[in-house]
Amino acid sequence: MFKFYYHPSPNPAKVALLLEELGLPYEMVPIDVRKGEQHLPAYLAINPNGKTPALVDGDATVFDSNAILLYLAVKTGKFLPVNQPAVRAQMYSWLMFIATGIGPFSGQAVHFEHFAPEPKAYAQQRYSFEAWRHWKLINTHLAERSTMVGDDYTIVDMALWGWARAVPMVLGADAWDQLPNVKRFLDHMNQRPAAQRAEALAERHAFKTTMDQTAMDAMYPHAR
């Protein structure tokens, strides 16, 4: 059985969705990042980066959400696009674009908008600009397509879903007005029973929800 190290936030959500789509048994192990559990030595032995998610599959340990998506998709042979170089090239490109662009810029945009101390105007502007630029690019890509790569539902759609849920938090409540294709994609994905089960995973543990000083110290140790 897989051990899935989880916190209810965008990167773990991608993996929760794939595990639910696969229908394979897994044990959810809560890592409460607002309590600092990501820094415990036992967890760092699994994910040296001290972030969620991570997955343990027997003697295999995988960390970083999109690496876990690839690991599970390759292992099971499911939710990969057709095995043609041109299509697989698109899969790698969009997976990495989400991992290195959408995720980090969206995460930092939230950080500077909601949590960073002053002065922060320059950083706020830079990350907001880059987050918008990345999401507009996805919006354009989805203009005439319902899936990110090829004709099938793949791990790239799951990777995007994890962060698409957070768009109003990242870009503001009226962001959907400028990203109608991303909204259509998200609404469609949210109808999947596996997506609903992935969302419900958050209710299986009483995760800390307040962003108090303990949580700030745990998540932003440089600012202590």
Ligand SMILES: N[C@@H](CCC(=O)N[C@@H](CS)C(=O)NCC(=O)O)C(=O)O
């Ligand atoms: N590149 C990593 C990023 C993981 C990440 O930033 N996870 C967040 C939740 S979405 C986290 O665990 N944050 C806790 C912290 O920053 O201390 C991935 O894709 O898995």
